[in-house]
Amino acid sequence: MTNHTQQSHVGVIGLGVMGKNLALNIADNGYHVAVFDLDTPKVNAAVAQEEIERKADTAPRMQSCNNLTEMLAKLVEPRVIVLSVPAGAPVDGVCKSLIEAGIEANDIVIDTGNSLWTDTVEREARYKGQFIFFSSAVSGGEVGARFGPSLMPSGDEKAWRYVEPIWKAIAAKVDSTTGLPIERFEPGNPVTEGEPCTTYIGPAGSGHYVKMVHNGIEYADMQLICEAYQLLSDGLGMSAHDIGDIFNAWNKGILNSYLMGISAEVLQQADPLTGKPLVEMILDKAGQKGTGLWTAVSSLQIGCPAPTIAEAVYARAVSTQKNLRMQLSSKLAGPEPVILSESDKAEFITNLEDALYCAKVCCYAQGFQLMAMAAKEQSWTLDFAEIAKIWRAGCIIRATFLQSITQAYQEDANLANLLMADTFSQTLSQKHFNWRKTVAASVMQGIPAPCISSAIAYYDSYRCEMLPANLLQGQRDFFGSHTFERTDKPAGEKYHLDWSAKERTLSKV
Known part of the structure; x- marks a missing residue:
């Protein structure tokens, strides 16, 4: 020009x-x-x-x-x-x-x-x-x-x-x-x-859809870090400044990202008015502008599982219920605080780092699968290696981790899910036990970790060759004649059992 x-x-x-x-x-x-x-x-x-x-x-x-x-x-x-x-x-x-x-x-x-x-x-x-x-x-x-x-x-x-x-x-x-x-x-x-x-x-529309999913991932990524903060604060009794030190250390490894870096900075900022950690003076009510909600709604409409993104939206919604939370905090019972030894604390921190990484992988897997399913529905051709590339800088979810996603899609442009990529399946297979210990600790200590927990349920759901949806289909056929497919018959063939008859008969529909 x-x-x-x-x-x-x-x-x-x-x-x-x-x-x-x-x-x-x-x-x-x-x-x-x-x-x-x-x-x-x-x-x-x-x-x-x-x-x-x-x-x-x-x-x-x-x-x-x-x-x-x-x-x-x-x-x-x-x-x-x-x-x-x-x-x-x-x-x-x-x-x-x-x-x-x-x-x-x-x-x-x-x-x-x-x-x-x-x-x-x-x-x-x-x-x-x-x-x-x-x-x-x-x-x-x-x-x-x-x-x-x-x-x-x-x-x-x-x-x-x-x-x-x-x-x-x-x-x-x-x-x-x-x-x-x-x-x-x-x-x-x-x-x-x-x-x-x-x-x-x-x-x-495709660019705004990709940005919408970017923001949904952003919601989940932020919430995951916030859950790690609460687990360290309430679970180990650590100060905001010390948690910032841990985040800074994590930011030098596989969790390196813009959000991890700024979270450490926020935690180590003193309040100009009181001198206390600023984070402790910020009211715990989170706002939202709608893009995370749109992502969760789209996942439900398309039928793509994105529980970690949805839980991040719900977490913001729960945060706005401050008065109700204050009332229920004195009415609902919870576990007694757990006192950990120094070696147990060190193990807790190591486990949490692994849990955060694994949950983050699942969060991105959900986002990329959602884009793939939307692209198929809209007849778009999306280049996921290029999308991962353009998120490596300039955007809120920029992270070293995106280089691995770029490489995964360069090696196989038709990945059905990021968990199929060897680099991620192998790493999660190695780290999942520490992830489980983190989720177990959060439950036993009464510390909510909805995104970390939903992510491992997502991982385990895809790890299961057989899910209880067979019983669910039986229930649906019983009360609504919704039919079901059989494991021993060709895919697509529908059957119905006459549940109300004295002699229950099976018919092909």
């Missing part, structure tokens, strides 16, 4: 935290940006920040717009417009305003919010012929948006080819050999080396 005097390559609408930082990131990578927001001070602040960060001998890379008509006039054609507005009605509101302002059929509008994937599918069809509605989920929060996020674009493939150079420039980067992030948080000095954490996901 060539530079045009007085014209910009990209327009950004919505200059909240994410929009402003995306605009600055785009400008850092050599593209001229036109910006607009209904809140004029936000526009002024973005332009002022670009001026402060810009090198002295460099021309302005960002220009403000008073309205959308002015923005369209300032953009090279075909126009590329990035929307950074809340999901839902605001997206359609901006699209309607762009139509009124004179947007054209070849122009590209990119929704970067956390939109529900089905809304994205509907919008591409609704705006066809008026402009190209494209989408690109963004992960990485404020810092990621500014210095390199993980980007999950989907929609019109020709539109992707046009915006691809911009997206690869602004995305996070990783070392192609190690899979480790290449990070540099310097305005005006973007990372240009390494593999960019973006790839074309597929047709409309």
